[in-house]
Amino acid sequence: MSLDTMILKMGEGFGKTCAIFFLTLLFSLPLGMxxxxxxxxxxxxxxxxxxxxxxxxRGTPLMLQLLAVTxxxxxxxxxxxxxxxxxxVVIAFAINYAAYFAEIYRGGIESMPVGQYEAAEVLGYxxxxxxxxxxxxxxxxxxxxxxxxxxxxxxxxxxxxxTVAYQEMFTIGKQIAxxxxxxxxxxxxxxxxxxxxxxxDFVMGRAxxxxxxxx
Amino acid sequence: xxxxxxIKHIRKSFGGLEVLxxxxxxxxxxxxxxxxxxxxxxxxxxxxxxxxxxKMDGGDLVYNGLYAARDENGRSVYAPPKxxxxxxxxxxxVFQNFNLFPHYSVLKNVMEAPMLVQKRDKDEVxxxxxxxxxxxxxxxxxxxxxxxxxxGQQQRVSIARALAMNPKILFFDEPTSAxxxxxxxxxxxxxxxxxxxxxxxxxxxxEMAFARDVSDYVVFMDGGVIVEEGxxxxxxxxxxxxxxxxxxxxxxxx
Ligand SMILES: Nc1ncnc2c1ncn2[C@@H]1O[C@H](COP(=O)(O)OP(=O)(O)O)[C@@H](O)[C@H]1O
Ligand SMILES: [Mg+2]
Numbered sequence: 001m002s003l004d005t006m007i008l009k010m011g012e013g014f015g016k017t018c019a020i021f022f023l024t025l026l027f028s029l030p031l032g033m034x035x036x037x038x039x040x041x042x043x044x045x046x047x048x049x050x051x052x053x054x055x056x057x058r059g060t061p062l063m064l065q066l067l068a069v070t071x072x073x074x075x076x077x078x079x080x081x082x083x084x085x086x087x088x089v090v091i092a093f094a095i096n097y098a099a100y101f102a103e104i105y106r107g108g109i110e111s112m113p114v115g116q117y118e119a120a121e122v123l124g125y126x127x128x129x130x131x132x133x134x135x136x137x138x139x140x141x142x143x144x145x146x147x148x149x150x151x152x153x154x155x156x157x158x159x160x161x162x163t164v165a166y167q168e169m170f171t172i173g174k175q176i177a178x179x180x181x182x183x184x185x186x187x188x189x190x191x192x193x194x195x196x197x198x199x200x201d202f203v204m205g206r207a208x209x210x211x212x213x214x215x
Numbered sequence: 216x217x218x219x220x221x222i223k224h225i226r227k228s229f230g231g232l233e234v235l236x237x238x239x240x241x242x243x244x245x246x247x248x249x250x251x252x253x254x255x256x257x258x259x260x261x262x263x264x265x266x267x268x269x270k271m272d273g274g275d276l277v278y279n280g281l282y283a284a285r286d287e288n289g290r291s292v293y294a295p296p297k298x299x300x301x302x303x304x305x306x307x308x309v310f311q312n313f314n315l316f317p318h319y320s321v322l323k324n325v326m327e328a329p330m331l332v333q334k335r336d337k338d339e340v341x342x343x344x345x346x347x348x349x350x351x352x353x354x355x356x357x358x359x360x361x362x363x364x365x366x367g368q369q370q371r372v373s374i375a376r377a378l379a380m381n382p383k384i385l386f387f388d389e390p391t392s393a394x395x396x397x398x399x400x401x402x403x404x405x406x407x408x409x410x411x412x413x414x415x416x417x418x419x420x421x422e423m424a425f426a427r428d429v430s431d432y433v434v435f436m437d438g439g440v441i442v443e444e445g446x447x448x449x450x451x452x453x454x455x456x457x458x459x460x461x462x463x464x465x466x467x468x469x
Contacts, residue, residue: 122267
């Protein structure tokens with residue numbers, strides 16, 4: 001197989017890689033905020049349960065979680081395995097990343113000086129107004145470098161979808177490598193991920209710069 | 216004379232530590248009241264209770280006849296949210312360390328609350344905000360961000376932010392303590408200007424000369440109680456209580 005064909009075939013899978021990537025961010029970024037708020041809940045039970053769930057999600061392999069979400073329903077309830085594996089893959093990724101984002105959000109929110117809340121309170125801001133206008137924008141700025149780290153990791157983690165044979169780029173590359181007994185597809189995959197992450201760095205760098213007008 | 220603020224028999228503890236013990240304080244309209252006393256005497260706690268940042272354990276808190284909290288069988292019971300909002304609209308607070316919103320420009324720091332909380336017209340608020348900044352000598356800093364300003368300038372912005380809400384009474388908790396000594400003068404000058412315009416103010420301060428010259432009434436606190444109070448010239452120049460005498464001597468020695 002020529003290098004061109006190889007790149008073309010893997011490029012087709014790259015669309016699916018991007019689908020995992022963007023859909024995971026779309027769902028996990030807001031879900032993470034919800035989880036963070038539950039984790040900081042004043043109701044002890046809620047906070048404990050959330051803390052436990054987060055620790056399980058962070059303490060077990062993503063690969064295991066992918067298998068569990070994809071095949072769990074079959075083994076547990078005899079349900080058919082989803083034909084389009086994108087659905088279970090994105091569910092597993094979104095939940096896993098939400099756990100990581102939640103801890104980042106929580107760290108950011110807890111690092112905010114209490115004076116910001118108090119100034120807003122004295123001025124008559126409601127709790128929601130204080131959070132949305134005063135706290136959240138500053139938290140986003142503080143946590144952006146940590147978010148970038150996670151996003152970079154996510155780019156590489158998408159390759160784990162091969163464990164459930166979802167036809168994204170790495171899965172295809174692995175198949176070609178096996179059938180052609182060649183190492184080249186892995187190098188091609190590496191180049192794809194590297195370029196993707198250059199783009200991520202560029203975009204996140206822009207975002208950080210856009211928020212650097214204040215300290 | 217009507218009392219804008221009345222605090223009656225306030226009690227406040229943190230854990231087992233009683234910080235305010237059966238303390239009474241009233242502030243008349245147009246009065247400038249200074250609170251002095253050693254650190255740890257409960258001055259900030261008193262201000263925080265008055266500005267609803269802290270809940271009192273017992274006692275009444277009354278603004279302009281409106282009860283924010285009423286003592287029932289020795290426990291403070293707070294008014295419903297609607298009343299609390301009304302009360303909150305009557306006062307402003309200037310913090311020791313400014314607490315400006317760093318992600319907002321100077322102008323937005325001053326303008327947002329009147330628009331968002333008081334739902335006032337944007338153009339009108341903007342005009343008033345620019346006037347206030349002019350008064351504070353910061354008209355040219357309207358588009359700057361807090362991090363680009365000196366401590367003294369930041370504190371003047373925070374005073375403008377509080378004034379933009381048109382409070383009936385303004386509290387200051389050691390407004391110059393976080394500033395370099397050479398910057399305290401500009402803040403004291405601004406407060407002096409407000410006093411001349413008959414702004415009702417309660418000022419916690421360690422600046423004795425300022426307290427004597429600017430205020431109509433001074434309260435000396437120690438250990439969660441008022442030890443001595445009255446005309447500033449009497450209390451500061453001719454204190455009668457041993458604790459006041461010692462405190463003022465220590466302040467002079469510094
Ligand atoms: N949130 C708090 N929790 C526990 N103790 C507090 C708290 N705030 C103040 N205190 C204690 O209350 C006392 C009075 O403090 P404060 O009102 O800040 O005094 P001042 O402003 O006169 O220096 C001090 O002993 C202080 O340690
Ligand atoms: Mg204090």
